[in-house]
Amino acid sequence: MTLSRLYFIISFILFAASISGHKLYTPTLSLQRKNFLQDPERAVSASVSNDFETFFFNQTLDHFNYRPESYTTFRQRYLINSKYWGSANSSAPIFVYLGAEAPIDGDLIGIGFLTDNAAQFEALLVYIEHRYYGESIPLGMSFEEALKDANVRGYFSSAQTLADYAAIILHVKQNLKARDSPVIVVGGSYGGMLASWFRLKYPHVTLGALASSAPILYFDDITPQDAYYWVVTKDFKEASETCYQAIVDSWSEIDRVAQEPKGTANLSKMFKTCKPLKSGDELKDYLMSLYAGAAQYDDPARNPVTVICNGIDGANATENGVLGKIFAGVVAYHVNSPCYVNPPTNVSETDLGWGWQSCSEMVMPIGITNNSMFPSYPFVLSSFIDECNSSYGVVPRPHWVTTYYGGHDIELILLRFGSNIIFSNGLRDPYSSGGVLKNISDSIIAVYTEKGSHCLDIHAQKQTDPDWLVMQRKTEIEIIKGWLTTYYADLLAFKQ
Numbered sequence: 053m054t055l056s057r058l059y060f061i062i063s064f065i066l067f068a069a070s071i072s073g074h075k076l077y078t079p080t081l082s083l084q085r086k087n088f089l090q091d092p093e094r095a096v097s098a099s100v101s102n103d104f105e106t107f108f109f110n111q112t113l114d115h116f117n118y119r120p121e122s123y124t125t126f127r128q129r130y131l132i133n134s135k136y137w138g139s140a141n142s143s144a145p146i147f148v149y150l151g152a153e154a155p156i157d158g159d160l161i162g163i164g165f166l167t168d169n170a171a172q173f174e175a176l177l178v179y180i181e182h183r184y185y186g187e188s189i190p191l192g193m194s195f196e197e198a199l200k201d202a203n204v205r206g207y208f209s210s211a212q213t214l215a216d217y218a219a220i221i222l223h224v225k226q227n228l229k230a231r232d233s234p235v236i237v238v239g240g241s242y243g244g245m246l247a248s249w250f251r252l253k254y255p256h257v258t259l260g261a262l263a264s265s266a267p268i269l270y271f272d273d274i275t276p277q278d279a280y281y282w283v284v285t286k287d288f289k290e291a292s293e294t295c296y297q298a299i300v301d302s303w304s305e306i307d308r309v310a311q312e313p314k315g316t317a318n319l320s321k322m323f324k325t326c327k328p329l330k331s332g333d334e335l336k337d338y339l340m341s342l343y344a345g346a347a348q349y350d351d352p353a354r355n356p357v358t359v360i361c362n363g364i365d366g367a368n369a370t371e372n373g374v375l376g377k378i379f380a381g382v383v384a385y386h387v388n389s390p391c392y393v394n395p396p397t398n399v400s401e402t403d404l405g406w407g408w409q410s411c412s413e414m415v416m417p418i419g420i421t422n423n424s425m426f427p428s429y430p431f432v433l434s435s436f437i438d439e440c441n442s443s444y445g446v447v448p449r450p451h452w453v454t455t456y457y458g459g460h461d462i463e464l465i466l467l468r469f470g471s472n473i474i475f476s477n478g479l480r481d482p483y484s485s486g487g488v489l490k491n492i493s494d495s496i497i498a499v500y501t502e503k504g505s506h507c508l509d510i511h512a513q514k515q516t517d518p519d520w521l522v523m524q525r526k527t528e529i530e531i532i533k534g535w536l537t538t539y540y541a542d543l544l545a546f547k548q
Contacts, residue, residue: 079418081152103167110126110128128181130180132224145259154402173536210414234540248261248263251472266487267486271416274460281482299364305373307332342385352503364380367381408444411443413453463492475487475496478503
């Protein structure tokens with residue numbers, strides 16, 4: 053299987069579910085924003101990565117079986133920052149960042165919540181890379197080789213990943229003789245789901261979890277399939293009613309122009325595409341992904357939803373009508389791009405890896421009904437199953453996440469069973485629709501902001517951060533302090 057073949061597969065599975073011959077954009081769960089490292093306010097934090105030392109752990113390939121091949125090991129990367137640690141003698145805490153569907157490198161700079169708060173907690177920082185990503189690929193294979201091997205990719209699962217994290221955390225504590233140092237795990241998006249599940253599956257390893265923008269309820273029809281795109285619509289409608297209406301009107305206009313003689317050529321010219329459009333649907337797919345991404349990462353520093361709407365509302369309506377307005381919104385978002393819509397793209401490990409993960413267990417049924425500013429494209433499970441089976445030779449398990457981790461009746465179940473989890477969200481993030489948005493108990497707490505976006509609270513702090521974001525982080529810190537205070541009191545009583 054070549055890389056181009058893998059990309060072909062993912063173009064169907066990761067970015068699209070095949071629905072009546074049309075491909076529905078499926079939003080990414082990535083934490084990182086476009087042009088993140090170009091943000092001048094983040095440049096100073098780049099030096100933070102120099103404080104980390106890299107290690108490799110001989111990780112077990114298969115934690116759950118006892119066949120000879122299960123005992124095979126591979127090198128899994130983790131990094132430690134001991135600059136602020138108060139030492140094992142004082143039982144100072146250990147903050148562990150759980151890597152997700154990408155190499156860990158970008159998170160050292162981007163996920164600043166741990167570094168920003170390490171000094172006040174005297175915390176040791178540990179960042180662990182997710183198996184199969186970055187430098188943590190089993191059997192010395194390349195990413196492509198591991199993913200195309202049906203036997204090897206069978207060990208590419210969330211359950212194996214959580215067991216990896218437990219093994220590394222216990223290894224670090226043993227090496228540092230830090231038996232009594234409490235562990236707090238932090239993750240965002242898919243990593244946030246992992247953090248919450250880790251606390252539930254390994255309560256003896258971690259004292260608590262901060263799960264940022266973790267859509268743990270977007271499985272098995274717990275959340276309506278159209279919830280994601282409903283929030284995208286709400287974000288745009290709140291920004292501008294006229295912008296919202298222009299977007300609503302644009303879809304039928306794209307269809308009309310595309311059906312004309314030389315229609316796709318005219319659309320290509322109108323939108324200055326990087327290469328000729330093959331259909332009107334290609335343009336619609338692009339615009340849907342643009343609007344979804346703008347809403348998901350609608351950070352206060354840039355407010356891409358407002359930027360797009362200002363472009364749409366400020367356009368000359370007499371030039372190309374509503375499509376001229378839509379193009380003005382595209383230009384406003386991308387600023388000085390030489391071309392738009394279908395630029396050359398690099399296939400990332402995230403693109404490829406998440407394609408497999410979503411085809412095996414992470415089946416998130418995101419679709420569009422008539423409840424949004426978008427054309428209706430409902431998620432059809434049978435079509436999704438057919439695509440995955442055709443591409444990987446496996447049938448997705450849409451009920452496995454709720455079977456293994458739970459999700460149904462979560463308030464009733466976790467009221468007595470769980471503890472010490474923060475579910476943080478920003479309500480402008482469409483994935484918040486699948487998150488936990490109200491307190492379940494005194495220690496399983498929902499912390500959200502009306503204007504927040506995807507995983508914004510765990511990104512590095514900036515001088516321009518609004519007061520509501522500063523307060524969200526402060527609330528999270530106070531909750532963690534409470535967990536630690538209780539733990540140290542219990543530890544003291546236990547040793548007496």
